[in-house]
Amino acid sequence: MAKKSSEEINKTLIFQTTEAYKKARTNIVYSIVKKGCKKIIFTSSFKSEGKTTSTINVAIALSQQLATKVLVIDCDLRRPTVHSVMGLKPKKGLVNYLNSECEIDEVITKSNINNLDFITYGVIPVNPSELLASQNMADMIKQLEEKYDYIIFDTPPVNMVVDIVPLIGLSDGIVFVVKNNDTTYSEFDRAIDLLERKNGKILGIIVNGIPTAYTSKGGYYLSKGKRKGIDYN
Secondary structure, X not given: OOOOOHHHHHHHHHHHHHHHHHHHHHHHHHHOOOOOOEEEEEEEOOOOOOHHHHHHHHHHHHHOOOOOOEEEEEOOOOOOOHHHHHOOOOOOOHHHHHOOOXXXXXXXXXXXXXXXXXXXXXXXXXXXXXXXXXXXXXXXXXXXXXXXXXXXEEOOOOOOOOOOHHHHOXXXXXXXXXXXXXXXXXXHHHHHHHHHHOOOOEEEEEEEOOOOOOOOOOOEEEEOEEEOOXXXX
16 A cells, blocks of 8 residues: 555645534534524633634634634633634734723624634733623623624633633533643543533533544544533533
8 A cells, every 4th residue: 555645644634633623513513402693612621732723623614604603702811822823913802892992893803714703802901800700791792692603712721710600601501622641530520520510511522632543643523421420412
């Protein structure tokens, strides 16, 4: 059997990753049975577990559905990365709006992907938890629900700060991101326990860094399983 070239291997890896995120999209779509805008939190236990990458790739997959408008909001106000991952130019963002410094249309950034918009962080605040728990945040989401089919929150890691807590009540479910051979069971249990105590609905778990035939670093999927009798699907 002929050895595959590096170009062929790269194409295979891109295809596998794309298909994995499409599978995650399908599981998410069928996990939230409701009319109107669906609001989803993406989080992890600690930083550097692939949370933002997973957030954006699932958002892209969702936006590829016919007539589906998707908005990603960077709610990781202590360590925002959505703008850099997407190559978006700095502008007024979430913090500016929550501080009543601008109108909502001023913080929405159109991407070069059809039907996919972003709200970046704007500036680093001194009171991120308070801003995310504010009435301005709730009012903003209510307005945005009229414009989008999906709103996705890229939130801080659960085990590092409590900023995610006020967003749980605004969402329809949570996707938890872990990294193969990195996230520990104790970290995972601690994070899931906190989310469950706050009545968070776990839609599924994305595990990244799963080895493939070509690399020890690739691979993504939305897992289905049980933890303490709770189904993740």
